[in-house]
Amino acid sequence: MHPRVPDPLGSARLQQARLEEAETQHLRLQPEHAGRRLDQVLAELLPAFSRSRLQAWIEQGRVLLDGHRSRPKDRVRGAEQVLVQPLLERVGDCLPQAIPLQIEFEDEHLIVVNKPAGLVVHPAAGHPDGTLQNALLHHAPGLAELPRCGIVHRLDKDTTGLMVVARSLLAHRSLVDQLKARSVKRDYRALVVGAPSVSGRVDAPIGRHPTRRTAMAVVASGRPAVSDYRVLVRYRRHSLVAVQLQTGRTHQIRVHMAHLGFPLVGDPVYGGRSRAAAEAVRPELASALGAFPRQALHAIGLGLIHPASGQPMHWQIPMAADIAALCALLQQDMDGEAR
Structure with a gap:
């Protein structure tokens, strides 16, 4: 069990709002940004900050495009100099909560956690507390000083596995840059329905689904997305796949x-839950697949x-x-079929 760092104030006063100036960002837009909204481009270039926060800074004049104020909806040419002067709020509404954390590594700059299924990363509509962010603030109160409490990437609520959290401004800037440069190695294991080719790359843009607003989809207007698998x-009707983002x-x-035709087992949004059980033969296996409570996705490695x-x-x-238990049943099913 990793030792817990106590909250020295022992109260919500630690989280009272306080404004802080953060490091000024100097950016140069690229030709591929031409024609896009300023707030959309900044959200891509500065993923540590939410789009709504960036929009507020633009409206407050804290974002200058070639030295001039702009509006969030203004279209960029793709060669401008952008100066962003962040104004960070110390976390006010997200309070520390004593939620158990499985910490794989920790020093003065980084915290690496193994997130369980069912734990939401940030407070949001329907999940005002009980999140990873609440747990992190209890474990390390100083995270309240960092953008998004040091969280620089996310896992879905029901995806398990490794996440890295910045514990210092130096680490925050470095991790954001590494993520932007695609040098962070994120390895996953996915149990899918069907039999994909031995290996491949999916290079297909992802954006909001055109009719299901809570879902994503491969769409021409989406943001670039590349996955190697x-x-x-x-197994007989399923495959265990390694995926690197x-x-x-x-x-x-x-x-x-799902776009390739091989949805994740248990995925209620992209078709894996219904197909998995329907394609099983043995009753025990069909029951296990049908009852699997989440998408079968695990972040197993991080570099x-x-x-x-x-x-x-x-x-x-x-x-x-x-x-692992479900894979064992699939293996037993395959072994039994071979006999």
């Missing part, structure tokens, strides 16, 4: 694998450059227990 184990779009692996030492670091954890 290879099949590790083939080259980009980090919402629901990326789930959308890309990055340490922000302070410059040394490469890598973490790997075991397969999530529920996915």
